[in-house]
Amino acid sequence: xxxxxxxxxxxxxxxxxxxxxxxxxxxxxxxxxxxxxxxxxxxxxxxxxxxxxxxxxxxxxxxxxxxxxxxxxxxxxxxxxxxxxxxxxxxxxxxxxxxxxxxxxxxxxxxxxxxxxxxxxxxxxxxxxxxxxxxxxxxxxxxxxxxxxxxxxxxxxxxxxxxxxxxxxxxxxxxxxxxxxxxxxxxxxxxxxxxxxxxxxxxxxxxxxxxxxxxxxxxxxxxxxxxxxxxxxxxxxxxxxxxxxxxxxxxxxxxxxxxxxxxxxxxxxxxxxxxxxxxxxxxxxxxxxxxxxxxxxxxxxxxxxxxxxxxxxxxxxxxxxxxxxxxxxxxxxxxxxxxxxxxxxxxxxxxxxxxxxxxxxxxxxxxxxxxxxxxxxxxxxxxxxxxxxxxxxxxxxxxxxxxxxxxxxxxxxxxxxxxxxxxxxxxxxxxxxxxxxxxxxxxxxxxxxxxxxxxxxxxxxxxxxxxxxxxxxxxxxxxxxxxxxxxxxxxxxxxxxxxxxxxxxxxxxxxxxxxxxxxxxxxxxxxxxxxxxxxxxxxxxxxxxxxxxxxxxxxxxxxxxxxxxxxxx
Numbered sequence: 395x396x397x398x399x400x401x402x403x404x405x406x407x408x409x410x411x412x413x414x415x416x417x418x419x420x421x422x423x424x425x426x427x428x429x430x431x432x433x434x435x436x437x438x439x440x441x442x443x444x445x446x447x448x449x450x451x452x453x454x455x456x457x458x459x460x461x462x463x464x465x466x467x468x469x470x471x472x473x474x475x476x477x478x479x480x481x482x483x484x485x486x487x488x489x490x491x492x493x494x495x496x497x498x499x500x501x502x503x504x505x506x507x508x509x510x511x512x513x514x515x516x517x518x519x520x521x522x523x524x525x526x527x528x529x530x531x532x533x534x535x536x537x538x539x540x541x542x543x544x545x546x547x548x549x550x551x552x553x554x555x556x557x558x559x560x561x562x563x564x565x566x567x568x569x570x571x572x573x574x575x576x577x578x579x580x581x582x583x584x585x586x587x588x589x590x591x592x593x594x595x596x597x598x599x600x601x602x603x604x605x606x607x608x609x610x611x612x613x614x615x616x617x618x619x620x621x622x623x624x625x626x627x628x629x630x631x632x633x634x635x636x637x638x639x640x641x642x643x644x645x646x647x648x649x650x651x652x653x654x655x656x657x658x659x660x661x662x663x664x665x666x667x668x669x670x671x672x673x674x675x676x677x678x679x680x681x682x683x684x685x686x687x688x689x690x691x692x693x694x695x696x697x698x699x700x701x702x703x704x705x706x707x708x709x710x711x712x713x714x715x716x717x718x719x720x721x722x723x724x725x726x727x728x729x730x731x732x733x734x735x736x737x738x739x740x741x742x743x744x745x746x747x748x749x750x751x752x753x754x755x756x757x758x759x760x761x762x763x764x765x766x767x768x769x770x771x772x773x774x775x776x777x778x779x780x781x782x783x784x785x786x787x788x789x790x791x792x793x794x795x796x797x798x799x800x801x802x803x804x805x806x807x808x809x810x811x812x813x814x815x816x817x818x819x820x821x822x823x824x825x826x827x828x829x830x831x832x833x834x835x836x837x838x839x840x841x842x843x844x845x846x847x848x849x850x851x852x853x854x855x856x857x858x859x860x861x862x863x864x865x866x867x868x869x870x871x872x873x874x875x876x877x878x879x880x881x882x883x884x885x886x887x888x889x890x891x892x893x894x895x896x897x898x899x900x901x902x903x904x905x906x907x908x909x910x911x912x913x914x915x916x917x918x919x920x921x922x923x924x925x926x927x928x929x930x931x932x933x934x935x936x937x938x939x940x941x942x943x944x945x946x947x948x949x950x951x952x953x954x955x956x957x958x959x960x961x962x963x
Contacts, residue, residue: 824891
């Protein structure tokens with residue numbers, strides 16, 4: 395099956411023909427509309443091909459500059475889209491060749507926004523759609539380049555003819571290459587799915603993995619999954635990637651993205667000095683002392699294009715598929731801000747001065763609730779998105795590792811206790827440098843780590859904390875027993891530290907959402923878990939904060955006091 399669109403809005407085609415013709419004639423407003431209309435497509439092609447590397451902005455800049463500079467040579471306005479995408483792909487390939495001769499600083503890539511994470515965050519992808527987006531990290535550069543085109547093809551933004559033209563290959567060759575990328579993508583999806591599971595064998599295999607996808611670990615993990623009955627059992631129908639991608643909108647261009655069309659290779663003065671050609675007309679118009687404003691974007695004097703859409707604008711809606719989520723949550727009644735959590739934290743102080751309430755209630759040691767007791771309603775707090783220096787999924791296995799979280803939304807910390815590796819006293823992770831607020835809102839994963847999970851036949855485990863054959867992981871006195879999944883709500887910035895010394899453990903830190911937390915805590919025994927989850931949030935500033943948190947930045951994060959009180963923001 396090809397993904398050619400059989401019906402094209404002829405009115406839109408005519409509109410773009412007239413806009414392109416006007417821009418070729420030097421119309422500033424037409425060029426503004428052209429840039430605004432097609433920049434998101436270019437940004438998605440480049441962003442996905444480079445997976446958010448720091449070079450994305452430069453490649454997008456060069457692509458749009460070359461398009462502006464050479465628009466006069468375009469003979470057929472109907473071919474503008476494939477022509478523009480082909481320019482983008484040439485810039486991506488040129489960047490790859492430059493890396494071979496002069497390797498770039500890859501630390502910049504780790505500091506840039508992971509495009510897979512951005513896709514999930516901005517489009518609010520869930521279930522198998524989220525899985526596909528995260529699987530992109532496991533593909534090689536060449537596969538990601540073609541995937542960036544195929545993704546847009548099945549989303550209805552490109553035709554197969556345009557994909558082939560942009561890739562510089564025949565349609566027959568494109569069909570073969572797309573099929574290979576689809577197969578590798580399915581393998582990568584299996585890896586993402588397995589890493590989200592709780593396979594003991596996979597936990598052992600990844601104990602010393604640094605959490606960064608690469609070809610070596612892709613092969614190791616794929617080999618494990620092929621021979622593992624646990625990882626190979628998906629418990630749900632796997633929807634083909636092309637069906638999941640249909641209807642997914644373009645990732646919005648980040649607010650504040652700046653495109654300087656007057657620079658690069660020639661100055662504005664040099665461009666306007668040209669007596670003949672479209673470039674002279676356009677650059678002369680751009681460098682006039684005027685501002686052309688469009689919906690969501692601005693071109694200012696000097697040719698600087700700045701994205702100005704409101705950052706709080708809601709992401710485009712995505713129609714779910716029947717199998718896009720694995721565990722649909724049960725209906726949740728409306729939540730009152732005064733809803734009482736279960737269990738109740740320690741008594742809160744007087745409310746006469748609300749500014750002092752935040753941070754005065756820390757986690758209290760509690761008993762495990764009845765396995766069949768459904769949790770209280772989880773209050774919904776505002777979400778504008780969380781960014782993480784570790785990407786959408788940071789794996790911390792060693793003392794000294796940390797991840798910085800910023801924004802407003804939910805964070806999942808998943809525990810991996812490894813007494814078979816090294817039992818003993820556990821040095822708890824700590825939160826430092828807090829700016830703003832953080833709450834411990836819910837616990838899930840279907841079990842507490844001290845729940846009985848076997849009879850010792852599973853590598854000596856009796857509970858998640860160990861067993862007599864391998865030894866136990868022991869918490870400091872007074873420390874709240876953790877669950878498999880712990881959910882936190884952050885409104886600000888904080889650094890989470892792995893302080894392993896003594897007992898061996900790992901943490902997987904992921905950006906999350908209210909929907910996912912609510913779904914997790916309601917996944918209970920009737921569905922195969924040991925117990926339902928636990929809601930700790932009451933929707934107010936008296937909700938508990940983590941036991942080990944401080945606004946300070948101690949030289950040794952492990953020294954943060956267990957019951958530290960957090961001053962108001």
